[in-house]
Amino acid sequence: MTTNENPNDASKSERPSAGAGANRPMSMKERLLAERKSQGEDAPPVPASRPAAAKPAESAPAKPAASAKPAAAKPAAAPAPKATSARAAKPAAEDAPARATAKPAAARPSAARAKPARDEGGGKVQHADVQRELNLLHQRENKTMTIAWIAAGVLVLATGITYFVVESKKKGEEAARQAQIDLFLNFEKKALTFDIETEQGARDFVDFLDKRQFEGQTVPWQGNDVVGPRLTQKLGNANRTVQREVDKTDFFDKLKQVEDVVQNAASKSPDDVTQARRKIKLLEEKMDQYGDDAKKRVANCRLTIEKVYVERLWQDAKDQAKDPAKLRSALVSYASAEDACVTLFEKRGGVPDPTGDLQKFGGEKMKIIYDESDAAAYQLFTADTINKTEWTDCLSGDFKEQWQSDQVGGFQIQNGVMQIVGPDAGSGKIGLASVPKKIQWRDFQVEVEFEIVKGRADFYFRLLRRADSAVKGPEIVVGGDDGQLPPNKKVTMIATCVGSKLSYTFPGGELTDKTDEAIGWTRTRRGGFGLAVHPGSEIKVSKLKVRLLRVDPN
Numbered sequence: 001m002t003t004n005e006n007p008n009d010a011s012k013s014e015r016p017s018a019g020a021g022a023n024r025p026m027s028m029k030e031r032l033l034a035e036r037k038s039q040g041e042d043a044p045p046v047p048a049s050r051p052a053a054a055k056p057a058e059s060a061p062a063k064p065a066a067s068a069k070p071a072a073a074k075p076a077a078a079p080a081p082k083a084t085s086a087r088a089a090k091p092a093a094e095d096a097p098a099r100a101t102a103k104p105a106a107a108r109p110s111a112a113r114a115k116p117a118r119d120e121g122g123g124k125v126q127h128a129d130v131q132r133e134l135n136l137l138h139q140r141e142n143k144t145m146t147i148a149w150i151a152a153g154v155l156v157l158a159t160g161i162t163y164f165v166v167e168s169k170k171k172g173e174e175a176a177r178q179a180q181i182d183l184f185l186n187f188e189k190k191a192l193t194f195d196i197e198t199e200q201g202a203r204d205f206v207d208f209l210d211k212r213q214f215e216g217q218t219v220p221w222q223g224n225d226v227v228g229p230r231l232t233q234k235l236g237n238a239n240r241t242v243q244r245e246v247d248k249t250d251f252f253d254k255l256k257q258v259e260d261v262v263q264n265a266a267s268k269s270p271d272d273v274t275q276a277r278r279k280i281k282l283l284e285e286k287m288d289q290y291g292d293d294a295k296k297r298v299a300n301c302r303l304t305i306e307k308v309y310v311e312r313l314w315q316d317a318k319d320q321a322k323d324p325a326k327l328r329s330a331l332v333s334y335a336s337a338e339d340a341c342v343t344l345f346e347k348r349g350g351v352p353d354p355t356g357d358l359q360k361f362g363g364e365k366m367k368i369i370y371d372e373s374d375a376a377a378y379q380l381f382t383a384d385t386i387n388k389t390e391w392t393d394c395l396s397g398d399f400k401e402q403w404q405s406d407q408v409g410g411f412q413i414q415n416g417v418m419q420i421v422g423p424d425a426g427s428g429k430i431g432l433a434s435v436p437k438k439i440q441w442r443d444f445q446v447e448v449e450f451e452i453v454k455g456r457a458d459f460y461f462r463l464l465r466r467a468d469s470a471v472k473g474p475e476i477v478v479g480g481d482d483g484q485l486p487p488n489k490k491v492t493m494i495a496t497c498v499g500s501k502l503s504y505t506f507p508g509g510e511l512t513d514k515t516d517e518a519i520g521w522t523r524t525r526r527g528g529f530g531l532a533v534h535p536g537s538e539i540k541v542s543k544l545k546v547r548l549l550r551v552d553p554n
Helices: 008-016 030-040 094-106 127-191 199-211 229-265 270-321 325-344 357-380 382-387
Strands: 405-406 412-413 415-423 432-436 443-454 456-463 471-477 491-498 501-505 514-518 528-533 536-553
Touching: 030 127, 030 325, 094 443, 127 199, 199 229, 229 270, 229 536, 270 325, 325 357, 325 536, 357 415, 382 536, 415 432, 443 528, 456 491, 471 491, 471 501, 528 536
Parallel strands: none
Antiparallel strands: 405 432, 412 415, 415 536, 432 528, 443 491, 443 536, 456 471, 456 528, 491 501, 501 514
């Protein structure tokens, strides 16, 4: 007969061999490994007792089955196989308590709520430390997953927030841009409602653009590429409308002022009349754009104001000439009246005179004014007064630069001597040299020392624009049968031009003197000194000085 061994000895066979540490508890690592190994087995639980090697009777008794954890969730344990060795024939009495205690555990309905337990003889047992370690592992895994999910959620949330913020910003910027566009377009729409063809509409339009305000918002329209060019163009048109109306108002205001002077000339000063005359000249340049009525009013004013102007200058000169102490200022006024008459008589200065009325008026008044002006000049410029007037050298200093020449073959002033060479012989031209360029002389005395090298020379006084309208002096020819002087003969001449009289004398007796030669009223009343040199001629002037008695006031 074989003897059955205690089933508890089976568990002992998995422990380390007997010795000093035979009864030590399993380490945490061993328990974990055992637990993982048991969980990996798919086979049903083994019977409560397993064959084991024979152990001495003194071995420790088996632990009560009640201490074992509930069995696996399977409804019943499979029947134990028959013993194949002597150990399988263990008395049933020894097995009874274990089976009695294990039976209820095997009858548990579900393995989901309780894992199968293994006793020390081979059943699954989960130690409290193992369970705690497993729980800790599960907690760590759960915590790691929770953190991972939280991190993922935070990332997703952050991405969503960023997307929302970006999209919101884009939408906000788009809305602001559209609002800005609408503001400019509405501003332009309002601006286009002004009628800039009228003065008030144009002014309102300009004021609207200057303020740059629309519904309480500032509109910097000049910097906008869309509405800026269109509004700028319209602004230019509006400014032209405003300027046109301003010019029109100014035109008719000035015309009315001139008409007032014309209608009340007797009570107006010469300065008032002079200003009115200047205004009417400007009005003539603009009258065509204001219609026929404006042109007619301007023409009537111009015709009248010219007559009034001459009358007022003449009257002012006469009033001053009554006082001997004012003769010099009277001659200035007479000179102005003379020039006004000459302008009308010669139809110069753009004065409209379709009927010739002004020309006739100017010629008639000019003769009378000349007579009165001459009387004042003779009274003022006596021989004593002339002799006390200082000489001015015309061949040096500033006057040296005042000479001008035309069509001459040669001209120079060097070392106080002027040399003039006429045009080539047979050219048919006459060379001319004169002084001064700037101011013009009216009453003066000239002393000239000259010698004609060859040919012929003519002397002119009050030479202005043309020699044929100047005061003609002596004509001197040298050589030949008709020669008045021998070549290279130095001659001195003193010529005096005052009012309507010309006198010239030759102190050396070389030529015949002339005194108080009448100057015709068609000759110019102002101008300088000139020498005309004929073709093939040559003249030298070694002295030329002048006493300026009255110069052009202009």
